Amino acid sequence: MTPSKPHVVVLGGNFAGLASAQKIREYVGSSVNITLIDRKDYLLFVPNIPTDVMENRDPAKHQRLQLRAALKSDDIEFVQGIVKQVDVAQRTVDFLPFERPGAECEVLHYDYLVIAMGAHLAYDKIPGFAEHGHTVSDLFHGERLRQYLHEGGYHGGPIAIGSAHFHQGDGAEGLAPYPGGSIPYAHAACEGPIMELTTALASWLVTSGKGTPEKITVFTPEEELIAADAGENNVRHFLRLIAGMGIHYRKNMPDIARLTAAGVEFDGGETIEAELKIILPDWVAHECLRDLPIADSKGFIKTNLLMRNPDHPEIFAAGDCAAVTMPKIGGIGHQEAEIIGRQVALDLGLMDPEEANQPLQPVTFCIGDMGEGKAFYVRANTWFGGKEEVLKIGRIPYRLKMRYRDLFFLTNGKIPGFGLDIAQFAAEKIF
């Protein structure tokens, strides 16, 4: 590390943190020192865990990208540590080296801070989840569900899939990413995987001889439309599709009170009967960020559309921990990382304002596995006030989903711009 250079500290090394560190290096070259801290030394490729589960593969074998090697190639220092505290006045971060219990608390000074620590996925707030719940958001739970489905745990009973209530803070109020648009409030943090699992499980029930799609009930806390960020027309099309398969749809559900052997019990007492309960929880802000002066009413980090905190312009946030990231999807974190790279370059006089000051215009971009080699492809910005909505269903989106992961691993997460353009072209123009 060269002492005379500004020090950029990036907290979190999954999609938003890795991409932010890489984009800063891309746009400012060797003008800064960069340190990235994460408690694990791999990137977890969350979006493909559901497909591994459904196709009977242990996700731990396929969905980890080693961070140390990826960062070294860009001269980014890696620290495996757990972030304990951020002092925005002193510009310091306290962390514990995380390899062995008992380590001393260390302090890092920053000139720029990028907070990309995701969120606390609050399964611990759902009574009965440990005994009766399943999910796909990490390797442990993914492998547990894989074993349950493919090794004789599941006995062919009803299935419930849905989300606990999300409690969004006020940190994105007043932001208009498109003319007349907004960052809307949502009652669920991330419902794309729910749509994906609904169709993938429907297909699996049939191919495995375990039953028919009528066994499935998908539920949402949203008043009308699940995953409304995917665009109203797209979602209505999807709902007609699953209704045609006999899948039950329940909207406007109260929060989950508890999971039991019999099903999902909601506040107010109603129960959806289910042997298998697949749940995504509330996305809660990390405790060490929640009370910072840069956090919103629920502990998510406040930024403007250039991803800077208004009171501390040296602090950026990207990905799920940023208040402006709604829904909580990795694709938006990537768009934000690009902006952060350009903003740091602007500050260092390495990019002109016109090129650097391109505010966030979020786009929901999602490819969901539907089983039997098919997938849906969604690209939409109407929820935020834009005008575009695309939905394609077929075999090409499935291949794109798999190839995107391969390209991501091959390039250490640096998907070239043309890679995304080709994916969009292939999905939207070829068929």
Ligand SMILES: Cc1cc2nc3c(=O)[nH]c(=O)nc-3n(C[C@H](O)[C@H](O)[C@H](O)COP(=O)(O)OP(=O)(O)OC[C@H]3O[C@@H](n4cnc5c(N)ncnc54)[C@H](O)[C@@H]3O)c2cc1C
């Ligand atoms: C099943 C499922 C499927 C999904 N599919 C898609 C999809 O198809 N497309 C899409 O765009 N999005 C998808 N998402 C959402 C996507 O996974 C998240 O939006 C994305 O992972 C957020 O990235 P992030 O880097 O902001 O946060 P995270 O991925 O949560 O990463 C945060 C990082 O910070 C580290 N960290 C946290 N706390 C600390 C601490 N105290 N100290 C040190 N390190 C810490 C963590 O170890 C982690 O590496 C899916 C989500 C789920 C659950």
